[in-house]
Amino acid sequence: MKKVLFASTALLATASVAAAEIRFSGYGRFGVGYQEDRTGTVANFTTTASGDVVRGSGGVADPDAVAEDVDTDNTILVSRFRLNIDANVETDSGVEFQGRVRLQADDDSGNGEQNEAGLNGARFSVIYSGLRVDAGNVSGSFDNLGDYFGTEPGLEQFLGQYSGVNYSFLEYSSTGSGANGVFFQYAVGDLSFGASYDQRTLALAGQPQDADRWDIFASYVFNNITASLAYGQTDLVDGEDQSLTVFTLGAELGDFYGTLFVADDDVIDDAENGTAYGFSVSYDLGAATTLQLVYGDGSADDDTRNIGVGAIYDLGGGASLRGAVGEIKDGDDDGRIRADFGAQFNF
Template identity: 65%
Template sequence: MKKVLFASTALIATAGVAAADSGVNFSGYGRFGIGYQEDRGVSPTGIPVGTFVTNTNTFITAGGTVTTTTTSFSQTDISITGVTDSDVSDTILVSRFRLNIDGFTETDGGVRFEARVRLQADEDSSTGEANSAGLNGARFSVIYGGLRVDAGNVAGSFDNLANYYGNEVGLELFAGQYSGVNYNFLSYTSTGSGSNAVFFQYAVGDFAFGASYDTNDAFDADRWDISATYTFNNITAALAYGQTDGGDLFEDDPSLTVLTLGGEWGDFGGTLFVADDATEIDATDGTAWGLSASYNLGAATTLLFTYGDGNADADLQQVAIGAIYDLGGGASLRGGIGVNDCDICDGSQTVADFGAQFNF
């Protein structure tokens, strides 16, 4: 991470109070390589590109990505008919450039103020072409001792939960133990404005507590979540619960409960994941579960494994293995191969990628 400090006696004089520490940090990473996705014009769940999944606030796009929309919120089951965008090549050049810009200052009393924006450019997985870089919404933070409060484009309790994501596989992190979860929780947005919410976290000793809240005035909907984390020896246990009080948005109030366990034993690391994914929709409502593991082979090589699934018909099952080879200096070679499937899919889908990543 590079730190560039901007300070002068003139600035301090105008501010009136001299800060103990202030400046701007730049950090991030770049990655590029080859990505393969069988039948790229179809999402991993088998739902055709361009399909609106009603009452879940999602829109299916090519390459398996899901973007939020506010087009339809009536309750219905998911149906699969036809395939679109089938001319997209299964193998494309994948890439990402990410630059975090952090401004910070610290008062004489030890209160730290921070703000972050992120500049990011990714490939368009639906066309195989490159996208332009753009700034996301700002996040503001106040930190004092074990207390942290974030406002703006923030990550909620699930997005911050220890071992929620586990050991994801691939250069693009295309597979994870959480794949069976469909609830739309508050998360940090790298390429959009975000939800303009509030997140609170307090850590004391081996315990940490978190909570977040955001609202959608257009649909009279409130979304909130809480979490608790405890670390004992080399094992961390975390529990989180979140709910969307739908108002005009949902007929029922969907919720999510997640329990994670994670630990390290020498060269081996592993995580367990279980969730009650109460989406209140027949095709996605149910239990989700998963696990992941990492093993350090030595010689700068780490092997990865992840598995995720759920008991609902549209829950995405993912099984994948991968590896990371450390080149030193913050650079590495990464890749993986896996399979996507679900109960209502037309068939399984093979996914793989390989490339280089360098941190700065």
């Protein structure tokens, strides 16, 4: 009788697994990162009479000790481990339901220490034919625009053609709860379009204000070229609305991939309003080596400029060596050199 019960239980468990699917994917990366004049926030430490190092003052360990902004080592160990956990089921009529959470651990770029891994907010999706609807911790229109990011050189992907953009749009959060929003996309043939919306409350001038965001986009593919246009807006009660308009052009021609980026952002700080522009290029030299180039800037006084080059060497089996060197310049400040090199493995 016990054997019959065990067999029945095993059969039910197998049927449950067959009705749903759970997938794991992600990547790991580790290496060395250099940043000129690196600064970070660290806790205040002191030494006791016996020579023990503790955090706080007066030789008393204080977990709530005030942190200080100090110069830290320019060269640190950099790392990230990312694990995506995806679950999905498909109904008899072909409608797919999905859920995703992400487990991620990163280094602290300010002080070079390792952070703990943690789960982010969940994203839920419903997919049918060319329609997709996401809810929860979602990506908005700009975050879903493939050529918005273009080529991002470096193990840490620290350079981007979009560096002159200062508008805060809806993004998927890998380490936090994310904005509880909704995104939909519909694709028919070579045309795709979509939109997103999320509700927020911000503290402006010490007062809470609604700051709901919405955005729309459209992309069209012709031959090997993709043209995309997106617009987003944040509605504030006091009438100081913020907005971002982006146009991208991406081309894949054999071993060459390139993007052009033009944007106009209107934010609260007048020194950050203006036109952002840039481009990115990647070229496969052969079966194993890819070279990358990126440039990004803006017309506003406080815009950030990125310029740099990078390379990827494919080791096979999902592993590669990656690195980049470039300059990051904020407004009229002096430029700062940044570089990294290390290994990445995808799974």
